[in-house]
Structures are given as C-alpha cells and as structure tokens.
Amino acid sequence: MKQPVVAYVSMEIAVAPTVATYSGGLGVLAGDVVRAAADAGYPMAAVTLLYREGYFRQSLDAGGLQHEEPQRWQIDAQLEQLAPVLTIPISGRDVAVTMWRYSVRGVDGDVVPVYFLDTDRPENDEAARSLTRALYGGDARYRLEQETLLGVGTVAALEALGHEQIATYHMNEGHSALLVLALLERFRSAPHGPPVFDDLARVREHCVFTTHTPVPAGHDRFDLDLAQEVLGTDYVTALRALDLADHDHLNMTHLALRASRFTNAVALKHGEVSRAMFPHAKVHAITNGVHGGTWTSAPFAALYDRHLPDWRRDNWQLRQAIGIPLPELADAHAQAKHALIERVAHATGKLLDPNRFTLGLARRATAYKRNDLILRDTERLAAIARLFGGIQIVFGGKAHPRDWDGKGMIQHIVGVAPALAGNVDIVYVEDYDMAWGAALTSGSDIWLNTPRPPNEASGTSGMKAAMNGVPSLSVMDGWWIEGALEGVTGWSIDATTGSDDERTADALYTLLQQTILPAYTRDRNCYLEVMRGAIAFNASHFNAQRMLAQYAIEAYAPSSTQTQTEPADHRLAG
Numbered sequence: 001m002k003q004p005v006v007a008y009v010s011m012e013i014a015v016a017p018t019v020a021t022y023s024g025g026l027g028v029l030a031g032d033v034v035r036a037a038a039d040a041g042y043p044m045a046a047v048t049l050l051y052r053e054g055y056f057r058q059s060l061d062a063g064g065l066q067h068e069e070p071q072r073w074q075i076d077a078q079l080e081q082l083a084p085v086l087t088i089p090i091s092g093r094d095v096a097v098t099m100w101r102y103s104v105r106g107v108d109g110d111v112v113p114v115y116f117l118d119t120d121r122p123e124n125d126e127a128a129r130s131l132t133r134a135l136y137g138g139d140a141r142y143r144l145e146q147e148t149l150l151g152v153g154t155v156a157a158l159e160a161l162g163h164e165q166i167a168t169y170h171m172n173e174g175h176s177a178l179l180v181l182a183l184l185e186r187f188r189s190a191p192h193g194p195p196v197f198d199d200l201a202r203v204r205e206h207c208v209f210t211t212h213t214p215v216p217a218g219h220d221r222f223d224l225d226l227a228q229e230v231l232g233t234d235y236v237t238a239l240r241a242l243d244l245a246d247h248d249h250l251n252m253t254h255l256a257l258r259a260s261r262f263t264n265a266v267a268l269k270h271g272e273v274s275r276a277m278f279p280h281a282k283v284h285a286i287t288n289g290v291h292g293g294t295w296t297s298a299p300f301a302a303l304y305d306r307h308l309p310d311w312r313r314d315n316w317q318l319r320q321a322i323g324i325p326l327p328e329l330a331d332a333h334a335q336a337k338h339a340l341i342e343r344v345a346h347a348t349g350k351l352l353d354p355n356r357f358t359l360g361l362a363r364r365a366t367a368y369k370r371n372d373l374i375l376r377d378t379e380r381l382a383a384i385a386r387l388f389g390g391i392q393i394v395f396g397g398k399a400h401p402r403d404w405d406g407k408g409m410i411q412h413i414v415g416v417a418p419a420l421a422g423n424v425d426i427v428y429v430e431d432y433d434m435a436w437g438a439a440l441t442s443g444s445d446i447w448l449n450t451p452r453p454p455n456e457a458s459g460t461s462g463m464k465a466a467m468n469g470v471p472s473l474s475v476m477d478g479w480w481i482e483g484a485l486e487g488v489t490g491w492s493i494d495a496t497t498g499s500d501d502e503r504t505a506d507a508l509y510t511l512l513q514q515t516i517l518p519a520y521t522r523d524r525n526c527y528l529e530v531m532r533g534a535i536a537f538n539a540s541h542f543n544a545q546r547m548l549a550q551y552a553i554e555a556y557a558p559s560s561t562q563t564q565t566e567p568a569d570h571r572l573a574g
Contacts, residue, residue, distance in 0.1 A: 001103075001111045004045035006168045006556055008033060009154050011147075011175035012135055013048040015102045015114055017434040020054030020073045023135055023398070024364050026212060028434065029266075029460060030172055032291040033551075034114060036544035038106030039293070039313070042552065045163055047154040049146065050075070050100055050116035051135045058398045058431045064414025066399055066407050070134075078102065079116060084160040086117075088153050090145050091230050095128045096121045097149070099157055107293065107312045115161070117153045136400070144222050144230045147252065151178025155186065168556050171209045171260070174220055174252030180207065180244070180259040181235045194234075194241045200259065208555045209260040211253060211283070212457050214273040215368070219253040221246075257281045262555045266458040267479045273454050284554065287479055288458040289547035292318070292539070295464040297442035299335035303328060318540035326528040333445075333469055333531065340443025343436075344394065350427050352392050357520050359473075360444030360465070362396030362432050365406035368455040371397060372412050374448060376505040382423040384509060388517040392425045393448075394440060396432035437461065442468035445520065449474035450493065450504065462490075466538035469531040473516065475504065483542060488533040491516060 012027030013034065022028060030046070037044040054071025061067065079100035086097040100116040119131045130138075131146055138146075154176065158166055171177055180203055187206075188199040213219065227250045228236045239245040244255050257263055257278060264284040265271040271285030292315045296304070307324050308317040334354070341352045352358065363369045374381065374393065385391040395413050399406030410428065417426035429436055441447060447465035449456075449472060456478035463479065465472060471490035474480040484492045494507040519527045 001113060002041065002043040003165050004043045004113075004163055005165050006037075006042070006044045006170060007154065007158055007163070007166045008037075008044055008046040008170045008172065009150065009176040009179060010046070010048050010172035011150060012051075013046055013114055014434055015104060016078070018073060019078050019102065020071045021048060021051050021116065021135070022434075023055040025460060026173060028437070029212075029288055032289070032294065032460075032544040033172075033548060034104050034112050035106070035291040035294060036289075036548040038104045038110050038112040039108070039291075039545065040548060041106065041108065041110035042112070042548065044112050045158065045166075046112065046114040047150070047157060048114065048116055049135075049150055050079075050118040050132050052118075052120055052132060053134050055135045056398070056401065060410065060414060060428065060430055064411035064428065066410055068401050075100070082115075082161070085121075086153060086156050086160060088149060088156060089232065090128070090131075090148050091141075092232070093125070093128070095119055095131070095149070096123050097153055097157075099161070115157055117149060117157060119149065140222060141226060141230065143220065144226060147175050147220070148178055148230055151176050151180070152182045154179050155182035167206065169207050170551070170555070171207065171256050173210065173212050174256050177209075177252045177256040177259070178231070180255060181231070181238060183207070184238055184242075194237050197242060200242050200244075204259055204261050207256075207260040208262040208264075208551075209256040210264050210266065210286075211256075211274055212266055214270055214277070214457050215455055216277070219251060221252070222250045224248050224250055253278075264555065267482065269454060269478065269481050270457045286547060286550045286554065287482060287542065288460050288463070289541075289543040289545070290460050290463045290467065291544040292467055295438060295441065296467045297332075297336045297339070297438065299332040299339075300442065300468050303332045315543040315545045316540055318543075319536055321539070322532060322536040324532060324535075326525055326532065329469055329528055329532055330524070336442040336468060337445070338443075340394070340439045343439050343443075344427055344429065347429060348427055350425075352394075352425065352427070353390070356390050356392045356425075357388065357517060358392040358394065358443070358445045359448050360394050360440045360446070360470070361448040361450075362394075362429075362437065362440050362461065363449070363451075365397045365399035365409050366403055367405040367409070368452045370450045370452055370501065370504075371395065372409050373450040373501060373505055374508060375413065375416050376501060377509065378416055378420055378424075380509050382420055384513045384517070385423040387513070388521050390423060390425070391517075392427075394427045394429065394444065396429045396436055396440060398432060437464065441465040441470060444470055446470065446490070446516065447472045447474075449480065450508065451475060451477050452501075453477040463538065463542040466534040466542065469535050471530045471534045473508070473511065479542060483538045485533065485537055487515075487530060489538050490530065490534060 010030040014022035014027040014031035056068040082099040098118040187202040188195040265274040441464040459478040462472040
C-alpha cells in the first residue's frame with residue numbers, strides 16, 4: 001500500500017454490498033472514487049463512520065407501506081480491526097473510538113484503505129456508543145455529534161495510523177467539514193489563544209470540497225448554542241473569530257466553502273446552480289462518473305474482454321464499442337435481462353416476460369425525484385402498452401423513515417399496479433442496494449429518470465446503465481444535460497416542461513408511443529444502435545477513471561490552490 005497523500009472523507013462509503021455503510025447515491029459515488037483510485041494506484045486513504053445497523057432494511061406491506069428495521073451485518077467478517085484506540089472529545093466527555101479497515105484492491109493489485117470509525121465500546125456511555133449505530137438517524141444533536149466524530153476523528157485517525165504525508169483532505173459533502181477545526185489546531189502559529197486568519201489560510205491549502213445538493217434544505221445547519229455544547233468553547237470561539245459561523249448558526253457547507261482552496265459541484269448544470277446559491281464562492285464542476293469494473297454486468301464484461309481487452313484499465317477504450325457487432329450486443333443484453341428476471345422472480349415471485357419492453361427506475365423515493373410520474377395517466381399508459389404488446393416497469397428505492405411524501409409515492413406505485421396488470425406489469429423490489437442497482441441498470445431495456453429540474457445535482461444510475469448498453473430516458477437535468485445525444489445515447493423528455501408534472505408526463509408518453517416503442521418492437525437494429533451509442537459515447541466518459549483524473553489535476557495538484565472568493569470561472573459551466 002502506498003503512503004496516502006489524499007484523504008477522502010465521506011459520511012458514507014459503499015465499499016461492497018455486504019458492508020451496510022451507505023444509503024444511496026452519495027455513498028456509492030464515494031465508493032466509486034475509492035475504487036478508481038485503487039485501479040490507478042493513486043495514493044489515497046478514505047475515512048468514514050461504521051454503522052452497525054446500517055441505514056435500514058426496507059420491507060413493504062401489501063399496500064406498499066414501507067417498514068424499517070435495523071440492517072445488521074457481519075462486521076468482523078468484512079473489516080479488519082486495528083490496534084490504536086482514539087479518544088475524541090464530544091459533548092464534554094471523551095469518546096473512545098475503534099478503527100476498522102477495509103482494503104479496496106484495484107485491477108493491478110494496488111490497495112486503497114478505507115478506515116471506519118466505531119464508538120461501540122464498553123467504556124463509552126450509551127449515547128456515545130450509539131453514534132455509530134445508524135446512518136442519518138436521530139435528532140440534531142445526534143447528527144452534529146456524528147459529524148464531529150467524522151471530522152475531528154479523521155484527522156486523529158490518520159495521524160494515529162502514521163499517515164503523516166496527507167497533503168489534501170477531500171471533504172465529500174459538508175458532513176465532514178469539522179475536520180477544519182482539527183486542522184486549525186494542527187496548523188496554528190501560536191500555541192495559545194484562538195487561531196488567526198493566517199492559520200485558516202494554511203488550513204485552506206490542504207482542503208478541497210465537493211458539494212452534492214442544489215436543494216437548500218440538504219445543507220446541514222446547527223444552532224451555535226448546540227455547537228458549543230457538542231464541540232466545546234474553544235472550537236466555537238475559533239468559528240466566530242475566523243468568520244466561519246453564520247451569525248448564530250453553524251452551516252456545514254459554508255464552513256467547507258470558506259476553508260477550502262478548491263470547491264466543485266458534480267455536474268456542469270449543478271455548477272451553475274451552486275454558483276447562484278453561493279455567489280461569493282468559486283465553484284468549479286467535475287461531473288460524476290461510475291466505476292466500470294463494478295457496474296458492468298458479467299455478460300457485458302465478457303463482451304468487452306473480447307473486443308476491448310484492456311477496458312478495465314482504460315475505460316476510454318469503451319469509445320471503440322461503436323464497432324461491436326449488434327448481434328453480440330443483443331446477446332449480452334439478453335443475458336443481463338434474464339439475470340434480472342431471475343432475481344425478480346426469486347425475490348418477489350413475479351415472473352417477468354423477457355420479450356416485453358422493460359423500464360427500470362430505482363431512485364431514492366423523495367418528492368422531487370417524481371419516481372411515479374410515469375403513472376400520472378394510467379389509462380394513457382395502458383393504451384400505449386396495448387399497442388406494443390405490453391410494458392413492464394421495475395421500481396426500487398427507499399424513502400427516508402421521516403419522508404412521508406416519499407413513502408406515499410411508494411404506496412402510490414404499489415397501489416396502482418393491480419389495475420394495470422396485463423398491460424403494464426409493475427414490480428417494486430424491496431430493500432434496494434448495490435446488488436439490486438447492478439441488476440436493474442444492466443437488465444432493463446431503458447433507464448427512466450424524471451426528477452424535477454434543477455434539483456438533480458448529477459445522478460449516476462443512468463451512467464451505470466450506459467456501462468451495460470442501456471439507454472436513458474430522462475428529463476434534462478444533472479449529468480444527462482451533458483450525456484444526452486438524442487436518438488444516439490437515449491432520449492430526452494422535453495426540457496421546456498420544467499416542473500410541470502402534467503406536461504412532463506405528456507412528453508414522456510409521446511416519446512414512448514411515437515419513438516421508443518416503435519424502435520424497440522419494429523426496428524430492433526435501430527434500438528441496438530442506440531444501446532451501442534450509450535456505451536461508446538457515455539460509458540467511455542462518465543466513468544470514475546475520468547472523474548478521478550480531473551480531481552487529481554484540478555483539485556489535488558498544488559496548482560489548484562485558489563482563493564474561494566474569486567469570480568466564478570464560467571468556462572467550466574459549459
């Protein structure tokens with residue numbers, strides 16, 4: 001293992017389906033960054049928290065009501081416990097922290113370690129022990145204590161493990177921003193008294209920040225009185241002295257922005273939205289990508305191995321997929337679709353038809369993602385399905401336990417299914433995770449995405465689909481603005497519809513009836529050419545290798561040191 005020079009810090013990191021330390025896109029993206037670093041032999045270490053009960057295990061009753069239970073997993077079988085025990089002050093007491101390691105191994109054997117911080121130790125009180133029990137659970141105090149553990153604990157953990165050459169701390173979302181306070185202690189010029197602005201300038205040289213959400217409510221914000229109770233007087237004094245607090249509140253995104261030499265959004269459009277949200281910050285754009293080796297199904301991996309044998313080391317070779325014979329592409333997709341059908345049958349007892357057009361849609365169930373938009377006019381959808389021999393839709397995705405609108409969306413999908421059966425067969429798979437994500441994005445005939453613009457920061461599920469030759473059918477938001485080549489990589493639902501659900505649904509139905517289903521049922525080679533285009537144009541670019549290379553050049557390299565209050569660089573907005 002190389003001595004790491006970059007520390008990648010994230011509230012959740014999905015290292016494997018059997019390690020329940022992620023809830024969805026943020027954690028999976030973080031895992032793909034780490035996997036790309038291992039493939040490249042890039043000197044990185046990652047830090048996150050260990051969640052003994054995961055996010056939650058989802059089950060649905062007959063009416064589609066979501067129920068949650070702890071997502072327990074075999075920690076000892078998956079992770080290696082390390083000897084040092086840390087002590088982190090949180091809420092006026094010392095919290096003992098165990099460190100665990102998961103080694104992510106790259107295509108050539110290089111290793112990137114992921115360190116998990118765990119407070120479930122007998123010497124801790126019950127409240128402290130529970131800090132690494134559940135992801136995104138509890139009240140504001142619980143959340144701030146978790147983020148203190150992550151931020152302050154990261155710096156302590158890396159020092160305890162002898163990683164003294166860390167030059168860059170990459171904060172993946174604002175959850176990890178409190179590492180800035182630990183670095184201020186490390187780099188301050190005077191041993192006593194509060195840090196000064198020169199100290200903050202030294203910290204800024206070592207920090208970069210990625211923001212993932214264009215929704216203001218998605219940025220963690222805590223009352224400073226609570227922050228004083230959790231962090232202590234010295235840290236809050238430092239926040240005030242260096243203008244890192246917002247009046248009487250601690251905004252984690254603002255803290256990260258003010259303490260970073262480089263900030264990026266996760267798509268070009270998201271960069272524009274973020275610059276409008278944070279007009280005094282310089283926000284670049286590095287569009288997300290997915291790890292090819294992880295998200296390419298076995299049939300497509302075998303196909304690429306025959307035609308593009310070094311594609312795992314160089315995802316750009318997928319550009320040459322434009323020359324893969326269509327019959328071989330069709331055969332690989334048929335195998336991937338059969339694997340999905342078998343998995344659905346085993347999990348639900350529902351047997352799908354391999355000859356029917358199958359839409360996949362699996363996203364976090366929350367209002368702005370509009371997962372049920374395709375069901376807005378069920379009579380019209382059924383009529384379209386009858387014209388083309390029927391349609392199948394496989395849904396998946398969890399709603400946050402306190403997201404009642406998201407739970408209602410799932411109930412709506414499950415509730416309309418019986419009336420549509422025969423024309424439109426609907427399956428909602430429970431407990432969506434990495435394994436389901438891989439099966440759905442490879443086995444569907446098209447990948448549907450209908451968020452309400454401009455709320456999609458990036459999205460990566462459509463990128464996973466492209467790795468398997470599955471075209472996207474999406475509104476123009478997030479990464480799809482960059483990846484959409486109409487009739488070449490997929491199809492775009494009229495961008496002028498904006499947030500009007502009725503018009504967006506109308507445009508979706510029209511595309512299905514007039515363009516997509518005629519191609520799929522009556523001109524299969526035309527449809528296969530779009531599948532091939534999705535690989536050649538999108539999989540070759542929207543991958544984690546390209547994303548990591550951009551981070552290495554634009555964010556991690558010394559030349560990326562910049563003042564965050566410079567005017568926005570509109571060249572990066574496309």
